[in-house]
Amino acid sequence: MILHNENRSELRVIDKNSKSDIRSPLKWPGGKKRVLKHIRAILPQQGKKRLVEPFVGGGSVFLNLEFDEYLLCDTNADLVALFNAVKRAPIDFKKDAQALFTQKNNSADKYYELRQRFNDNTDAYERAVLFLYLNRHGYNGLCRYNKSGGYNVPFGRYKKPYFPNDEIDFLAKKLERAEIISGDFELAFEQIKSGDVVYCDPPYSPINRTSNFTAYAGNVFSDEDQTRLVSNSIKAQQKGVATVISNHYVAFTKKLYASADQRSLFSVQRSISQNGKSREKVKEVLALYQSKK
Numbered sequence: 001m002i003l004h005n006e007n008r009s010e011l012r013v014i015d016k017n018s019k020s021d022i023r024s025p026l027k028w029p030g031g032k033k034r035v036l037k038h039i040r041a042i043l044p045q046q047g048k049k050r051l052v053e054p055f056v057g058g059g060s061v062f063l064n065l066e067f068d069e070y071l072l073c074d075t076n077a078d079l080v081a082l083f084n085a086v087k088r089a090p091i092d093f094k095k096d097a098q099a100l101f102t103q104k105n106n107s108a109d110k111y112y113e114l115r116q117r118f119n120d121n122t123d124a125y126e127r128a129v130l131f132l133y134l135n136r137h138g139y140n141g142l143c144r145y146n147k148s149g150g151y152n153v154p155f156g157r158y159k160k161p162y163f164p165n166d167e168i169d170f171l172a173k174k175l176e177r178a179e180i181i182s183g184d185f186e187l188a189f190e191q192i193k194s195g196d197v198v199y200c201d202p203p204y205s206p207i208n209r210t211s212n213f214t215a216y217a218g219n220v221f222s223d224e225d226q227t228r229l230v231s232n233s234i235k236a237q238q239k240g241v242a243t244v245i246s247n248h249y250v251a252f253t254k255k256l257y258a259s260a261d262q263r264s265l266f267s268v269q270r271s272i273s274q275n276g277k278s279r280e281k282v283k284e285v286l287a288l289y290q291s292k293k
Contacts, residue, residue, distance in 0.1 A: 021033055021036055021060075021064045022060075022063045022064055022167070022170050023060070023164070023167050024058035024059045024060050024063060024164075024167060024171070025058075025086075025132065025164035025167040025168045025171055026058040026059075026079075026082075026132070026135050026141075026164075027058070027135055027136065027140075027141025028057050028058030028060075028141060028143070029141060029142060029143065030057065030201070030203075030204065031057065031058045031060050032057075032060045032061050032201060032246070033060040033064075034268065035246075035266070035268060035284070036060070036061070036064050038264060038266050038284075038286060039061060039065075039199065039244070039246075039286065040065070041264065042244055042262065042264045042286050042288050043065070043197060043199060043242075043244050043288075044197055044242045044288075044290070044291070045065065045067075045197065047195075048067060048195060048196070048197045049067060049068040049069060049195060049196075050067055050068065050069040050070065050071060050193075050195070050196045050197070051065060051067040051069075051070050051071075051196075051197050051198075051199065052070075052071040052073075052188055052191075052192055052196050052197065052198045052199070052241075053070070053071070053072050053073065053188070053198075053199055053200075053201070054073045054185035054186075054187075054188035054189065054198065054200055055073070055074060055185060055200055055201045055202050055203075056072040056073060056074045056079075056083075057074065057079070057201055059072070059083070059171065061199055061201070062174065062178070063170065063171065063174055067177075067197075068177065069177050069178070069179075070174070070177055070178035070179070071178070071179050071181070071188060071191060071192075071196075072178050072179070072180045072181070073180075073181045073182070073183060073185065073187055073188035074182065075182070075183065075184060075185075076143065076182075077124075077182050078127055078128065078131045078151075079131070079143075080180055080181070080182040081124040081125070081127055081128040081131070082128040082131050082132060083171075083175060083178075083180050084124070084128070084180055085124075085125050085128040085129070086168060086171050086172050086175060087172065087175040087176070087178070087180065090168065090169070090171075090172035093125075093128070093129065093168070094165065094168050094169075096129045097129045097132045097133065097163075097168075098163050098165070100114070100129070100130070100132075100133040101133065101136070101161060101163045103160075105133070105137075106137065106158070106160070106161060108155045108157075111134075111137050111138070111155040112155065114130060114133060114134070115134060115151060115153075117130065118130040118131065118134060118151055119150045119151055132164075134151060134153065136161040136162060136163070136164075137155065137156055137158065137161050138153035138154065138155065138156050139153055139154045139155065139156040139157075140156065185200065185202070185229060185232070186228070186232060189232045189235075189236060192236055192239060192241045193239070193241075194239055194240030194241065194293060195240060195241070196241045197241070197242050197243075197244075198233070198236060198241060198242070198243040198244070199243075199244050199246075200229060200233070200243060200244065200245040200246065201246045202221055202225070202226065202229055202245070202246075202247065203221035204246075204247050204248045205223070205226055205247055205248050205250055205252050205253050205256075206248070206250075207248055207250055207282060223252065226247075226252075226253070226256060227256065229245065230245070230256055230257070230259075230289075233245060233289040234259070234289060236289065237289050237290065237291060237292040238292055238293075239293075240291050240292070240293035241291055242288065242289065242290050242291040243288070243289045244286055244287065244288050244289075245257070245286070245287045245289075246284065246285070246286055247284065247285055247287070248282065248283070248284060248285070249265055249283035249284055249285040250283075253285060253287075254285075257285060257287035260287035260288055260289055261288050261289060261290040262287075262288040262290070263285055263286070263287050263288070264285065264286040264288075265283060265284070265285055266283070266284055266286075267281040267282065267283055267284070268281070268282060268284055269281055269282075
């Protein structure tokens with residue numbers, strides 16, 4: 001049984017400075033820590049009070065941008081449960097999660113035993129604790145589910161998985177100003193108000209159209225979904241809301257973002273093989289739909 005009794009006074013206060021961006025507690029595919037400078041350069045921030053992230057993922061963007069409030073949304077219910085657990089009882093979540101980071105649990109047998117416990121569990125808090133363990137002990141920080149909704153990332157075989165103590169503390173402090181919701185990105189757009197700024201990091205449009213890896217949280221983000229996201233961004237302009245969207249810069253997105261007020265292009269290094277040793281530069285785009293009010 002996992003117990004959680006709140007004791008917020010034990011939270012460490014972390015000084016964040018411009019020289020070092022804060023990492024998410026989670027290893028997250030497509031995390032934006034390495035490209036924050038490009039996002040900061042294009043995202044309207046002056047005088048803006050609330051940042052809305054319809055695809056919050058690991059949270060690297062909101063963790064490193066200073067707003068009065070945050071509205072965070074994601075389709076991954078386990079990710080949302082983890083954020084909610086940290087928000088409600090950060091000290092106890094940290095203690096319960098750290099108890100799983102032992103040498104005994106860093107073996108294939110224990111990993112698959114705990115993965116099965118996670119898949120059989122229906123308690124949101126216990127799943128959140130196990131989710132952090134699986135994220136840090138699983139292969140390459142992947143987050144993947146089978147068609148039945150079972151988490152199926154294999155064991156990562158790391159010598160000593162890192163426990164994100166300071167990162168959880170910083171996340172807890174930021175979440176004091178955040179509302180967290182679970183669902184399709186349109187749920188977040190339905191709640192926007194004039195003056196908000198929206199940053200969207202959807203599953204990327206594939207570089208290779210015959211090998212589409214946009215599966216996310218057990219779903220697939222299609223071309224129609226990409227188009228629906230742009231439609232919501234254009235509607236948001238009329239409400240006085242600016243939106244920035246990240247994506248691969250390929251023929252499809254070049255056409256898709258043709259109506260954007262600004263497009264910023266840059267290259268990033270990405271792994272192109274399962275072993276992660278083979279890398280190449282790929283082009284990305286940030287498309288800005290500026291507020292019309």
